[in-house]
Amino acid sequence: MPKSKKEELADLLKELENVGDIDGAAITTRDGLLVASRLPRDVNAETFAAMSATMYGAAETAVSELKKGSVKRVISEAEDCKLVAVDAGPSAAVVALVRSEANLGLVLIEILKVANATKELMK
């Protein structure tokens, strides 16, 4: 049986989790609904998705006020992790939980790969 889109998206996140220094990831719609997630057990995925979408949307709004093009990614650096939200087409975003000591450039390449695949799938 061919895989459903949902399963394919779940596979993408699994791939991402296998990358070193990434502890989890989620795909959310721009309006805050959870599409798929692989996150640590104690994280409420629905809330995480809603808040990530809000964070991304707020950044987009702030940037659009400046008229300096569109947002490509939002990176929040916390004490113990980095949160990387990248654009995945007009209706979705991929958010990854990255360890703080990670080499952001390398990790970002992997996240962008997944974001592009997500964009294709959600067309």
Next chain:
Amino acid sequence: MNTYATSIPRLDEFLDGGLKPSTLTVLWAYPGIENAPFAYQTLMERLESGDSCIYITQSKLGLTVEDEIRHYGWGIEKYKEAGKFFFLDAYSGLINAESEERFSVKNAKDITQITDALKNALDATGSGHTLVVCDSLSTLIDHCGENCLDELIKWKDIFKEKNATGFFLFTEWPYETKVLNKARLISDAIIQLKAIEEKVILREFFIVSKVSWNGKSKEGVSVPFKISVPGGVKVYIPKILVTGAYNAGKSSFVHSASTKAVSVDRVGTTVALDHGHVDYSGFSVDLFGTPGQERFDPILELLGGESLGVIAVVDSTNEQSFHRVNDMLIRSKSIGLPVVIVANKANLEGALSIDKIREKMHVSDAVPIVPVTAEDLSKVKVNEPAKLKDEDVHAVLDALFSRIV
């Protein structure tokens, strides 16, 4: 006539009270959708109400079914020990294993053997009502051929004689149309389980498509559901927007209604989003509370999409807040969705009456306006969400849910 409630939210209403004795109700699922949890939840409800239950299993061992039931958080052991719940094993014979169950058939491909075993099993349950779960009708057709459907008409007579009711699982594999039509014909009630994929978010819902015992069923109403572990079948509404003017009490509402809520707020005002999860009367709902101040309107537009209903909060003491709500409904693209207006702070000095609010807001009588008050005014702190009275919050949720499904 007696009815036997299933305890699945909303389903009993559509069935006019529940399952009817000596009938055959089919849980008609499309491939890929699990229908067994509906049966598990119903059989637990029936066992708790003192009925007996026979589970006809044809594709797995009884132990596997028991494990699954436990997985949803229901204790089946005590009913098994008390002899109230038992299996009719029509599986072990297929894999040449010795059955460990009290009732079993040697040749599961012979429908008459199953009929005889069912009669024996029903004799053992005494005079009380028995729920017969058949897992599944599709396997029965696969094993015994489509003629087994004729045999099922006899089962209904047996049900009548022994005070029993049939609840059959069915998955619509690509059968011939005449088989499907026949299956529809012999069923007294059909609950269809379907799924639609919207932007890859899979939504599952059930529809009662046939109820022979009442002519007035609300046909065609689809109820979105999700199956939670533990907990079973819940009506699932992934997004309800909670909106309203600045300082009307949106965060208070989200926090009071939710079992778990988080907010992004600064000095008492929401700047991004309140998110709360509500588990109430069989519903599983996520609340999205928007900021109220105009400078955050872009966020409102961003988050407004795909809601299934709106809770609009107004401050009863502040007329200014009424107009703002209408504006916000337009901005969040929520016009036309089911809406309930919450008249917060209804017991404060200067609060307007419901009729006055209705008049000032120009809303029709069809939109419910529910007055809401804080639990204890002395405990309401500046810059923190207040705890609203549970009964008020529940009245709001009841009003909204009844408008959505």
